[in-house]
Amino acid sequence: MNNLQLVWKNITQQIGSTLLSVLLTAFGVAILCVIYITGDAFEKQLSNNTKNIDLVVGAKGSPLQLILSSLYHVDNPTGNIALADARNLGNNPFIELAVPISLGDNFKGHRLIGTEPSYLELYALKIGEGKIWGKSFEAVIGSNVARKRGLKIGDTFNTAHGLSAEGHVHDEHPFHVVGILDRSNSVVDNLILCNLESVWDVHGIAHGEHNGEHDHATEHEHNHDDHDHATAHNHDEHDHDHAGHAHEDEIVSEKPNDVFVKSIGEDMLAHRGDEVTALLVKYASPAAMGIVPRLVNQSTDMQAASPAIESTRLFSLLGVGLDSLAILAYVIMFIAGLSVFISLYNALKERKYDLAIMRSMGASQTKLFSLVLVEGLVITFIGGIIGLLFGHFGLYLINQQASESADFIEAFRVNSQELFLILAACIIGMLAALIPAIRAYKTSIATILADK
Amino acid sequence: MADTVLSSVNLSYKYPQGAKLDFPDIHILKNQHSLLLGDSGKGKTTLLHLLSGLSKPTQGEVQLMGKNLYSLSGSSLDSYRAKNLGFIFQEAHLLKNLSVAENIKLAQSLAKVPVDEHAVMHMLSELQLADKANALPHQLSRGQKQRVAIARALINRPGLLLADEPTASLDDTNTALVLKLLFDTAEKHGATLLIATHDKRIKDKFVHAYQL
Numbered sequence: 001m002n003n004l005q006l007v008w009k010n011i012t013q014q015i016g017s018t019l020l021s022v023l024l025t026a027f028g029v030a031i032l033c034v035i036y037i038t039g040d041a042f043e044k045q046l047s048n049n050t051k052n053i054d055l056v057v058g059a060k061g062s063p064l065q066l067i068l069s070s071l072y073h074v075d076n077p078t079g080n081i082a083l084a085d086a087r088n089l090g091n092n093p094f095i096e097l098a099v100p101i102s103l104g105d106n107f108k109g110h111r112l113i114g115t116e117p118s119y120l121e122l123y124a125l126k127i128g129e130g131k132i133w134g135k136s137f138e139a140v141i142g143s144n145v146a147r148k149r150g151l152k153i154g155d156t157f158n159t160a161h162g163l164s165a166e167g168h169v170h171d172e173h174p175f176h177v178v179g180i181l182d183r184s185n186s187v188v189d190n191l192i193l194c195n196l197e198s199v200w201d202v203h204g205i206a207h208g209e210h211n212g213e214h215d216h217a218t219e220h221e222h223n224h225d226d227h228d229h230a231t232a233h234n235h236d237e238h239d240h241d242h243a244g245h246a247h248e249d250e251i252v253s254e255k256p257n258d259v260f261v262k263s264i265g266e267d268m269l270a271h272r273g274d275e276v277t278a279l280l281v282k283y284a285s286p287a288a289m290g291i292v293p294r295l296v297n298q299s300t301d302m303q304a305a306s307p308a309i310e311s312t313r314l315f316s317l318l319g320v321g322l323d324s325l326a327i328l329a330y331v332i333m334f335i336a337g338l339s340v341f342i343s344l345y346n347a348l349k350e351r352k353y354d355l356a357i358m359r360s361m362g363a364s365q366t367k368l369f370s371l372v373l374v375e376g377l378v379i380t381f382i383g384g385i386i387g388l389l390f391g392h393f394g395l396y397l398i399n400q401q402a403s404e405s406a407d408f409i410e411a412f413r414v415n416s417q418e419l420f421l422i423l424a425a426c427i428i429g430m431l432a433a434l435i436p437a438i439r440a441y442k443t444s445i446a447t448i449l450a451d452k
Numbered sequence: 453m454a455d456t457v458l459s460s461v462n463l464s465y466k467y468p469q470g471a472k473l474d475f476p477d478i479h480i481l482k483n484q485h486s487l488l489l490g491d492s493g494k495g496k497t498t499l500l501h502l503l504s505g506l507s508k509p510t511q512g513e514v515q516l517m518g519k520n521l522y523s524l525s526g527s528s529l530d531s532y533r534a535k536n537l538g539f540i541f542q543e544a545h546l547l548k549n550l551s552v553a554e555n556i557k558l559a560q561s562l563a564k565v566p567v568d569e570h571a572v573m574h575m576l577s578e579l580q581l582a583d584k585a586n587a588l589p590h591q592l593s594r595g596q597k598q599r600v601a602i603a604r605a606l607i608n609r610p611g612l613l614l615a616d617e618p619t620a621s622l623d624d625t626n627t628a629l630v631l632k633l634l635f636d637t638a639e640k641h642g643a644t645l646l647i648a649t650h651d652k653r654i655k656d657k658f659v660h661a662y663q664l
Contacts, residue, residue, distance in 0.1 A: 001554060001561045009549040354547050360506060361604075362534020362562040364527045446498070446507040 003367075007375045010347070017343035018379055024336035025383025025428070026390055029421050031329035033391025035322050037415065038398070045072070046315060048186035050307035052097075052122050054289070057081065057089060057296055058278035063305035064314060070101060070278040071307055073111045073187050077103055080275035081302050083196075089279065089296065094288035097122060100276040102199040105159035107175075110145045112159050112192045114199030114276075120181075122280060123188055129153055130179035136198045140179035142189040151177050159192075159202065173202045196276065333428055336383065340376050340432035348372070348436050355440055356448040369441040376433025377426050384425035388418055455482045456518070457612050457644045458503060463512035465498055472510070475499050476662055482611070485635065485645040489655065490664030496648035499664065500614050503646070504537050505529050517611050534563035538605030538643060540615040540634075544597035546589040546604075552576065553585040556604050563608045575603045578637070598630060606641045613643040619651050631657055 011018045049071050058066040059079030068075035083100060090098030099122050102114035113119070117132055130153045132140055141151055151157065156174040175194065183189055283289060296304035348355075355368050396411035456479065463475040473495040480486050490496050501507040503514055505521040514521045517536050524532055546555045556575065557567045576582045579599040589597060598618075605613055615634065619627040631654055638645045647654070655661065 001550075001558050001567070006558075009554075013549040353545055357539075357541075357545050357547070358558070358562060359530070360504070360533075360539045361559050362530050362564075364530045366527070367562070446501045 003371055003374050004378070006371060007378050010351075010375060011379060014343070014347060017339070017346075021336060021339040021343055021379045022383040022386060024332055024339050025380045025425050026387035028329050028333035028336055029384045029387025029425055030390035030394060031325055031332065032421055033388055033418060034394050034398070035325050035329065036417070036421070037391070037395055039322055040415070041410070042318070043315065044185070045187065046311045048184070050311060051124065051186070052282050053280050053307050054283040055281040055292060055296075056278055056305045056307060057086065057281060057302050058305070060301065060303045063303060064310050066278065066303065066305045067307055067310040068314075069103065070280065071187070073103075073113075073191065077277045078303075080277060081279065083274040083276050085300060085302060086276060086279040089281075089292075089300070089302075092292065092295070094284050094292050095281055096284040097282040099280045100196060101278050101280060102196050102276045104199050104277075105161055105202060107145070107157050107159050107192055108149060110142070110149070110190055110192050112139075112175075112194060112199065114194055114196040116196065119193060119280075122282060123184060123186060125184055125188060126182045127179045128182040130177070132179055133193070133195050133198075134178070136195060136201050137173060137175050138178040138194065139175040139198075140181060140193045141177055142181050142191045142193075143183040144189040145192055146177075146180045151180075153177055153180065173198075196274075200274070333425070336380065336425075337428040337432040340379055340429055341435065343379075344372060344376060344433050344436040345439075348439055352443065352448055355443045356445045359443060359445040365441045365443075368443060369437045372437035372440045373430055373433045376429040376437075378429075380425040380429025380432075381422065383429075384422040387425070388414075388421065456480070456515070457482050457484075458517075458646065459515045460503060461513050463499070463502055463509050463514070465495070465502060465507065466510045473498065475502070475512075475664070478503070478662055480612075480644060480646060480660070482644055483639070484660055485638070485658060486647075487655065487658040487661040488646065488648040488664060489650070489652075489661050490648075491650050494664040496650070496664055497616055500616055500646075500648050504539070504614055505533055531564065534559075535565070535608055536610050536612065538608070538610040538613040540601055540605050540613065540618055542617040542620050544589070544594075544601040546597060546600055548589050551586045551588055552581060552592070552600050555589070555600060556607050559604045559607050565608055571607065572603075575607055578640070579603050579633075595626070595629075599633065602633065602637055606637060606643060609641055610643055613638050613645050615645065615647040617649050617651070618647060619649065619654060624653065627651070627653060 053071065056066055056070045058070060058077065059081050061078030065075050066078050069077040086098065086100050089095065097118060099116055099118045101119070103111060104114070105112040119125075120127070120132070127140060128143070130140070139157075145151060149157070155177045157177070158171045158174050175192070175198070181188065181193075281292070283292065293304040293306065296302055355363075358368065359365075392411055392414075399411050458478060458480045460475070460478045462477070464472060465475070466472040475495065478486075488496050488499060498507065502509050502512075503516075505514070505516070505524070508522060516532070519532065521529065521532070546552075547558065550558060553572055553576070556572045557569075560567045560572075573582060573585065576585055579602065581596060581599055581603065584592060584596060584600075589600075592600065613634070618634065619630055622630060634645060634647075635657075637643075647658075
């Protein structure tokens, strides 16, 4: 009988205390596993999603909200900006690439992004199948959208209004899938791309690149199920709820006294031509970093937000939560170690005669020492393995709960660094078993046998 | 002498509390089953521990199967003891987490002898325990436990079998049964018996006895 067989017999005979130690270790490891993988995935996503984008220009408001909505696609936009202003800014010699984006609709939670072909260049995206859009209502979809929704080239789908899958469905404007992007491990995998005009057209918004002035009352008569778009409106995605929203024109006509509502009305009255949600900017040189944001913030009615700064801020905010969870996990791991210690220490009292008998049969002191040490090790090793299973299952559940655009955690992908968690659990087990093991080593056969 | 199984010379032992015991010299030949007689507190168990190398004497020397026990280092002594000595205690003291067969195999394993399933089953059959091979100690009667302890002590075919008060709590009938079993099994497996006891009922069964 080798050490492992003996240890297994021992731990299965005291199943209660063993189970407690195993579960405590498992919970500690599971929490650390979830923290590690989500933190790591989140950090990778932050860097993947901000790749090549030095600045985001959008409507005034929270810079973090602007970044979250325009880069990570997890929040509502701050508002719209005039496309003409965005184009002007894009012509600045400090800017190498400026890509406008327009948000507003989604397909089963996957956001529809109206943009230009240069968006693909900005994210270094490649079309795996098909081609880029050539006209309105042609869409290029992310790899996850294709996989999860079973969409292929030539398929059609209807988008729902707003950023929630439950919004009003624009069934009068089906989109045709003309291209599928290769996987990029960024949020784009979950997005649907089309031209800017598609987003305007689907909402019946008049547009024309060089024509800021047009007659909204006559140009578009776009009927939604429950309201009339005969009067064009600024498409303000962030609070666009078709189920019960009041149109800005109605709000203005009713002369509301609410300041927020009034500002929307004022925005609409001061019509600025075609509008987009944000402009994604890539600098031409590092010198732009000190000039362009100031230029935007001081001399336009737009705001510039730096992805690097806001992402760091976001991660530091999340970091507080992750750190708190990590502390909890360490405490649980410590308690697991304590549980192993108490369990082995008490078991030794019961087993001291067994140990003495084993010594009389030829077991060396080292053999008894290693038996107890291996017992602590096996308990925490099993706990560690179960913990990783718990952790990955937890990640799977988190992933199921997350919105489609935040679906970036690969729940069942085993990271080689998880071995360190198992190693840490084993070290805790061995440390906890050390004192009982030393006691076993020092078992005085003569004294114990004489006591009997 | 080639037939000498165990001999001790000038053995004495000082307890940590200060008391000191001097023991008579012992010389046991092969198949010369012997008795260590003495009342409680006379040091019978202590002498058994000294003779088996479980404790170290203050002075004196012990030769087991021709080897000076105290010249061996810790692990060599453990290994030598495992192969040449069998122990039987007043209680069977089987490891409660292991089955009957596993308790016996453990003795082989600790002696670093390859586990011999056939030998284990043969031994159990000899002791009428074949049907209890997979039973746990708590499922056995006291007599069955004692037989398992004997099987465990003899599985490695040691030259010397030490028994500490094997009949202390038994009635006359069971005492006679256990003694017969010990004699028969020891002789069958070529082991020499040394029994430490205060039980005067068994004195007549032995030709050789050492009085403490």
